[in-house]
Amino acid sequence: MHPSALHEKDGIEQPEIISSASVSQIQQFRRKQPSAQQLIDGILKGNKIALSRAITLVESTSPAHLEKANEVIKACLPHANQSVRVGITGVPGVGKSTFIEAFGKYLTSLGKKVAVLAVDPSSSLSHGSILGDKTRMEELVKDENAYIRPSASGESLGGVARKTRETIILCEACGFDTILIETVGVGQSETAVHSMVDFFLLLNLAGAGDELQGIKRGIMEMADAIVINKADGDNIKRARLAKTEYNRALHLFPMKNSGWSPKVTTCSALTNEGIADVWDTITDYFQLTQDNDYFSKKRREQNQYWLLETINEQLKRNFYNHPDIQILLDENKKAVQNNEISPFAAAQLLLEKYFK
Amino acid sequence: MHPSALHEKDGIEQPEIISSASVSQIQQFRRKQPSAQQLIDGILKGNKIALSRAITLVESTSPAHLEKANEVIKACLPHANQSVRVGITGVPGVGKSTFIEAFGKYLTSLGKKVAVLAVDPSSSLSHGSILGDKTRMEELVKDENAYIRPSASGESLGGVARKTRETIILCEACGFDTILIETVGVGQSETAVHSMVDFFLLLNLAGAGDELQGIKRGIMEMADAIVINKADGDNIKRARLAKTEYNRALHLFPMKNSGWSPKVTTCSALTNEGIADVWDTITDYFQLTQDNDYFSKKRREQNQYWLLETINEQLKRNFYNHPDIQILLDENKKAVQNNEISPFAAAQLLLEKYFK
Numbered sequence: 001m002h003p004s005a006l007h008e009k010d011g012i013e014q015p016e017i018i019s020s021a022s023v024s025q026i027q028q029f030r031r032k033q034p035s036a037q038q039l040i041d042g043i044l045k046g047n048k049i050a051l052s053r054a055i056t057l058v059e060s061t062s063p064a065h066l067e068k069a070n071e072v073i074k075a076c077l078p079h080a081n082q083s084v085r086v087g088i089t090g091v092p093g094v095g096k097s098t099f100i101e102a103f104g105k106y107l108t109s110l111g112k113k114v115a116v117l118a119v120d121p122s123s124s125l126s127h128g129s130i131l132g133d134k135t136r137m138e139e140l141v142k143d144e145n146a147y148i149r150p151s152a153s154g155e156s157l158g159g160v161a162r163k164t165r166e167t168i169i170l171c172e173a174c175g176f177d178t179i180l181i182e183t184v185g186v187g188q189s190e191t192a193v194h195s196m197v198d199f200f201l202l203l204n205l206a207g208a209g210d211e212l213q214g215i216k217r218g219i220m221e222m223a224d225a226i227v228i229n230k231a232d233g234d235n236i237k238r239a240r241l242a243k244t245e246y247n248r249a250l251h252l253f254p255m256k257n258s259g260w261s262p263k264v265t266t267c268s269a270l271t272n273e274g275i276a277d278v279w280d281t282i283t284d285y286f287q288l289t290q291d292n293d294y295f296s297k298k299r300r301e302q303n304q305y306w307l308l309e310t311i312n313e314q315l316k317r318n319f320y321n322h323p324d325i326q327i328l329l330d331e332n333k334k335a336v337q338n339n340e341i342s343p344f345a346a347a348q349l350l351l352e353k354y355f356k
Numbered sequence: 357m358h359p360s361a362l363h364e365k366d367g368i369e370q371p372e373i374i375s376s377a378s379v380s381q382i383q384q385f386r387r388k389q390p391s392a393q394q395l396i397d398g399i400l401k402g403n404k405i406a407l408s409r410a411i412t413l414v415e416s417t418s419p420a421h422l423e424k425a426n427e428v429i430k431a432c433l434p435h436a437n438q439s440v441r442v443g444i445t446g447v448p449g450v451g452k453s454t455f456i457e458a459f460g461k462y463l464t465s466l467g468k469k470v471a472v473l474a475v476d477p478s479s480s481l482s483h484g485s486i487l488g489d490k491t492r493m494e495e496l497v498k499d500e501n502a503y504i505r506p507s508a509s510g511e512s513l514g515g516v517a518r519k520t521r522e523t524i525i526l527c528e529a530c531g532f533d534t535i536l537i538e539t540v541g542v543g544q545s546e547t548a549v550h551s552m553v554d555f556f557l558l559l560n561l562a563g564a565g566d567e568l569q570g571i572k573r574g575i576m577e578m579a580d581a582i583v584i585n586k587a588d589g590d591n592i593k594r595a596r597l598a599k600t601e602y603n604r605a606l607h608l609f610p611m612k613n614s615g616w617s618p619k620v621t622t623c624s625a626l627t628n629e630g631i632a633d634v635w636d637t638i639t640d641y642f643q644l645t646q647d648n649d650y651f652s653k654k655r656r657e658q659n660q661y662w663l664l665e666t667i668n669e670q671l672k673r674n675f676y677n678h679p680d681i682q683i684l685l686d687e688n689k690k691a692v693q694n695n696e697i698s699p700f701a702a703a704q705l706l707l708e709k710y711f712k
Contacts, residue, residue: 070701077695162700169698249608303692303699310703315671318711336659339433342525343659344518345426347666355674 076173090203115176120151206238231266432529446559476507562594587622
């Protein structure tokens, strides 16, 4: 999809889809440069257009925008954190979009305000492979209690993850109490999403006996629930079999620190069968982890994790983007491959150059 | 165990245990400061005392020693790499030492020269929890074709891993063709060892139905073979059952890049039953990965991994050890916990201070 097509479909800044925004609100925030204070006021009043403009600042690479974004985030922080953050992953084809559409509609029917975000570092290349094609969430996108934002783009997962994590804060300050964060079942993006959510949900399909084969390294271990999607029609029996298989597989993993035993359920985003069960499972989890104080402990740890992670990433970026270092690194990589120098001696050479 | 006791038992610099070293060799290398060239010559001639002295340099924290160590390693590099590197892990109590004794003796009986190293970052605290108590490898330590060296000590896993990886180079240049690297079944040390060996072996015990419970995150996935130890006496039946269980569990994981399907075998370090099978499995693995060129590809990747890993670790150490940064970091950690500042804004503050 072409980026401009994505933007047109985005629907966020398109008044015809945002039924909750009055004409005056739209005019106010469609101005080229709303001030930080205007954005803050708008967000705290629940204005989705102000929210979108602020997220655009967070996603910007301009230092001036970054400074403004930080000001907005700082003011939003005391109003954030009152939410449930759910990560949703699954390989392509598992039906993530239809599941989120059905699940999101169910949540808004309970009176919840639902924000749907995505972490997809590949989106800058593919122009939004997840949450890009909004037609797959046709109904949810029109729901005034839902807000859908495609993945930030960026060169690195770290950059995309930072933007998403700050976006969570803005959404929460804007009154969204349930944050769903979708990710692709590829690479390290699950780990990044896992470290910014309270509950991690793995969406799977029933398959032949080998349905566990395709599950990526460690992802099953992160899951607080496995939901077998497309449990409808001819598929129901296979879905139940898969449920037994997954339950057995989950027993192979050690007890979680949360004290929670991961659950396996089946659902159909087509018939809505089992969609309520998913929310009940999440509610049970929150009850348990709020009672045993794991919930707030995990959030504190996640904050600290992101502080250190951001520092470490920037330290590396500063080193590896240094022009002299890049030349020297290329030379030393070759020397290491040819066994002319040990990896450690080569590292030492490079570090001496850098710190001098 | 007291450090001096460890040193006395070490046996490496104790002439009475090194039957292969002539008195003149011992005298030559017991001198306080053999030159780098003397060490190189000694190592290339297969002298274990020169090897031990060079490893001591590698393990030193003195800059002068480090420079000398680098000189020795550089000269050894063209003579290294002609070996088989096997990582061996398993939780305490699984019988790693008795297994390595039996396995090492079997290998020397085949005419192999076996070096046994260890990666145990806790050893600086516990004064050598693995490979420290040499009485458990009584026979192997006296074998002239074996060389045993306890884990380097160090504050960080990264430091211990670096030392071990350079020690591998020295051992190979000294003529050791089979390098066994033991590690404890704890934390990140498996990952470090996995990234320096060709073949990774997980030692396990048969147990009740829940024997898979205790297996650490990701370790089973790294294993090229699972060996169920203590398959003797009353235990044989349970060991066979465990073998079936582990075989089933291994099917849950995706295909390895090596094209190798991990094997499960049983053995007894007491009766020597199954010890030869372990080596046969490893031999099969080497045949396959040399035919499909995965073997050399993996070694090249490991070299590059260690180059980058060493750089990244040093960049972090330089930042976090900076006195001003330490104070500022403590302040910002608290502010982040209290939601006064976002983790990203705090990171930015710290980085600005550091790079200024």
